[in-house]
Amino acid sequence: MTPTILSPRWIIPVEPAGVVLEHHSLVMEGTRIGAILPTKDVRERFPVGMERTLPHHVLIPGLVNLHAHSAMSLMRGLADDKPLMTWLQHHIWPAEGAMLSEAYVYDGTLFAAAEMIRSGTTCFADMYFFHHVAARAARVAGMRAAVGAAVLEFPTPYAANADAYLERALAHRDEIAGDACLKMMLTPHAPYTVADGTFKRVATIAQEAEYPIMVHLHETAGEVESEREKTGMRSIERLEKLGLLTPQLIAVHCVHVNDSEIRAFANAGVNVAHCPASNLKLASGVAPIKAMLEAGVNAGIGTDGAASNNSLDMIFESRLASLLQKGVSGDAAALPAHQLLRMATLNGAKALGWDADIGSLLPGKAADITAIDLSHIEAQPVYDPASQIFHAAGREAVSHVWVNGECVLDDRSLVKLDLPEVLDKAASWQSRFAATQVGAAA
Numbered sequence: 015m016t017p018t019i020l021s022p023r024w025i026i027p028v029e030p031a032g033v034v035l036e037h038h039s040l041v042m043e044g045t046r047i048g049a050i051l052p053t054k055d056v057r058e059r060f061p062v063g064m065e066r067t068l069p070h071h072v073l074i075p076g077l078v079n080l081h082a083h084s085a086m087s088l089m090r091g092l093a094d095d096k097p098l099m100t101w102l103q104h105h106i107w108p109a110e111g112a113m114l115s116e117a118y119v120y121d122g123t124l125f126a127a128a129e130m131i132r133s134g135t136t137c138f139a140d141m142y143f144f145h146h147v148a149a150r151a152a153r154v155a156g157m158r159a160a161v162g163a164a165v166l167e168f169p170t171p172y173a174a175n176a177d178a179y180l181e182r183a184l185a186h187r188d189e190i191a192g193d194a195c196l197k198m199m200l201t202p203h204a205p206y207t208v209a210d211g212t213f214k215r216v217a218t219i220a221q222e223a224e225y226p227i228m229v230h231l232h233e234t235a236g237e238v239e240s241e242r243e244k245t246g247m248r249s250i251e252r253l254e255k256l257g258l259l260t261p262q263l264i265a266v267h268c269v270h271v272n273d274s275e276i277r278a279f280a281n282a283g284v285n286v287a288h289c290p291a292s293n294l295k296l297a298s299g300v301a302p303i304k305a306m307l308e309a310g311v312n313a314g315i316g317t318d319g320a321a322s323n324n325s326l327d328m329i330f331e332s333r334l335a336s337l338l339q340k341g342v343s344g345d346a347a348a349l350p351a352h353q354l355l356r357m358a359t360l361n362g363a364k365a366l367g368w369d370a371d372i373g374s375l376l377p378g379k380a381a382d383i384t385a386i387d388l389s390h391i392e393a394q395p396v397y398d399p400a401s402q403i404f405h406a407a408g409r410e411a412v413s414h415v416w417v418n419g420e421c422v423l424d425d426r427s428l429v430k431l432d433l434p435e436v437l438d439k440a441a442s443w444q445s446r447f448a449a450t451q452v453g454a455a456a
C-alpha cells in the first residue's frame with residue numbers, strides 16, 4: 015500500500031491536549047493514520063512523490079457534528095423568528111407531514127453533507143426519519159455518520175405508532191452495521207413526545223445492541239415546566255427513573271438544567287450535545303456548558319438542523335459557544351480554543367462511542383482529517399493556529415477533507431458530490447416546501 019504523506023505547517027492532534035506540532039507530517043496508510051513525524055525525517059524515510067505539502071495549513075481531526083437533522087436543510091429559512099412550539103407545531107410538523115419521503119431525506123441529507131464537508135465536518139450524528147436513507151446518502155457523500163432511528167408516539171408518513179417506529183428502527187440494523195463509517199443510534203424525539211413504556215424499550219434495545227440514545231432534553235423553560243405539571247417530575251428525573259441516564263445517552267440542548275441535574279449527568283456519564291445557535295434562535299436560552307464541563311460532563315457541539323440554526327457550520331457554532339460562555343460567566347478564560355477544538359472533535363466522538371477510531375490524530379486511528387488554510391489576510395498573522403481556526407478563519411478557510419483516508423474535499427472542490435446537481439434538487443424541493451406553508455398560522 016502506497017502511503018500518502020500530508021506535510022502541513024501545523025498539526026493539532028487534540029491528543030495530547032493543547033499540543034501544536036510545527037513542521038510535522040502525517041503519514042496516511044489506507045484508511046488509517048500510520049505515523050506523525052517531523053517532516054525532515056519523513057523526507058529521509060520515504061521516496062519523493064508521495065508528499066502533499068500544505069504550506070500554510072493546519073491539520074485537525076475532522077469535526078464531529080454531534081447533533082443534526084440533516085434533511086431539514088431543505089427547510090432552511092422556511093419558518094424563522096418563531097418560538098420552539100409554534101415553530102414545530104405550526105410549521106415544521108405540518109411541512110414534514112406533507113413532504114416526508116425517502117426521496118426528501120436522501121436529497122436533503124446529500125445537500126447537508128455537501129455543506130458539512132465544505133465546513134470541515136467529517137462525521138455527523140443525525141436524528142431524523144428514514145435513518146437508513148440518510149445512511150445511504152452519507153455513504154455516497156463519503157462522510158462518517160451515526161444515524162438515529164426516529165422514535166415517536168404519534169403517526170407520520172414514516173410510521174403509525176411507537177411499535178412501528180421501533181420495528182423500522184431495527185429493520186436496517188445489519189445494513190448499517192456492515193459499514194465501518196456508519197453507526198446506528200436510537201433517537202426518541204423528546205420527553206413530551208415519547209411515553210414511559212417506549213423509553214424503557216429504547217433503553218433495553220440500546221443496552222443490548224450498544225447503540226447510543228439521543229434525545230432532546232430540557233430545551234426550553236416552558237417544556238420543563240409543562241412536563242413537571244403533567245408527570246410530577248422534571249424530565250431528567252423521569253429519564254433517570256426509567257433507567258436512561260447512562261454513558262450511552264446523548265442529551266441534546268440541556269439549556270435549563272440545575273446543579274443537581276448537572277451532578278447527576280456527571281455521575282452517570284451522560285453526554286451533552288450543545289447547540290448554542292439553535293438555542294438562541296428559538297429563544298430557548300443559553301446552556302450552562304461551562305458548569306457542565308467543570309463538573310466533568312462530556313459535552314460536544316452540534317449545529318441542530320439548518321431549519322433552526324440556519325447553518326451547519328461547526329466552526330461558527332464552536333466560536334459562538336465560546337463567546338456565549340465567556341460573556342455569560344464573566345470569565346474570559348471560559349472555553350479556550352484548544353478546549354473548543356476538543357469539544358468539536360474528541361468529545362463528540364466519545365459521546366458516540368467512536369473515540370477509539372476518530373476524534374484525534376493518533377497513529378492507528380482512522381484518517382478523518384480537515385485542513386484549514388490560514389494564509390488568508392483574515393487569519394494572519396498566526397500566533398496560535400487553534401485560536402485562528404475559531405476566532406478568525408471561519409469555514410471558508412477549510413481547504414481539504416479526508417474521511418477514512420479518502421479525500422472528499424480537494425482544494426475546496428467536492429470530490430464525490432456534483433454541486434450543481436445538489437443545488438438543483440434543493441431548488442426543486444424549496445418550491446414544494448413553500449407550498450406547505452400557505453395558510454400556516456403565524
Ligand SMILES: [Zn+2]
Pocket residue numbers: 081082083230266318319
Ligand atoms: Zn434537534
